[in-house]
Amino acid sequence: MKTLDRSPNGLEKYRNLLISKRSELTSSLRAKLETLAAPDNAAPEDLAPVYHDQFVALQLNHFDSMQLKMVDSALDRMDGGKYGLCADCGESISGKRLEAIPWAVRCVSCQERRIPARESPQWVELVA
Numbered sequence: 001m002k003t004l005d006r007s008p009n010g011l012e013k014y015r016n017l018l019i020s021k022r023s024e025l026t027s028s029l030r031a032k033l034e035t036l037a038a039p040d041n042a043a044p045e046d047l048a049p050v051y052h053d054q055f056v057a058l059q060l061n062h063f064d065s066m067q068l069k070m071v072d073s074a075l076d077r078m079d080g081g082k083y084g085l086c087a088d089c090g091e092s093i094s095g096k097r098l099e100a101i102p103w104a105v106r107c108v109s110c111q112e113r114r115i116p117a118r119e120s121p122q123w124v125e126l127v128a
């Protein structure tokens with residue numbers, strides 16, 4: 001397997017992936033916060049679905065903000081020269097994995113050792 005090019009040039013495309021993910025997340029968070037404002041003139045009985053929407057929006061926000069945190073910390077690791085190194089074994093994370101999940105903290109084998117693959121992969125990436 002080709003090892004990850006960790007030079008500034010080699011990392012540039014992952015940085016771009018992270019930055020575009022970051023702006024996607026911040027604008028979606030902003031859009032959701034705007035929908036959170038309950039209408040002033042709603043009758044109390046009309047508010048139940050609004051509260052439900054708020055609840056759903058908050059859950060989604062939680063998911064987005066967690067992902068945002070992962071993206072930010074990946075950018076931090078990049079600045080600190082640690083990007084692309086597995087947090088557990090210190091080996092290079094494969095470029096293919098980083099293209100799919102540019103905020104990945106661990107290599108595939110360490111990730112699988114931690115959390116059985118049968119669990120939701122997307123969620124697993126977020127909480128890992």
Ligand SMILES: [Zn+2]
Pocket residue numbers: 086087088089090091106107108109110111
């Ligand atoms: Zn590892």
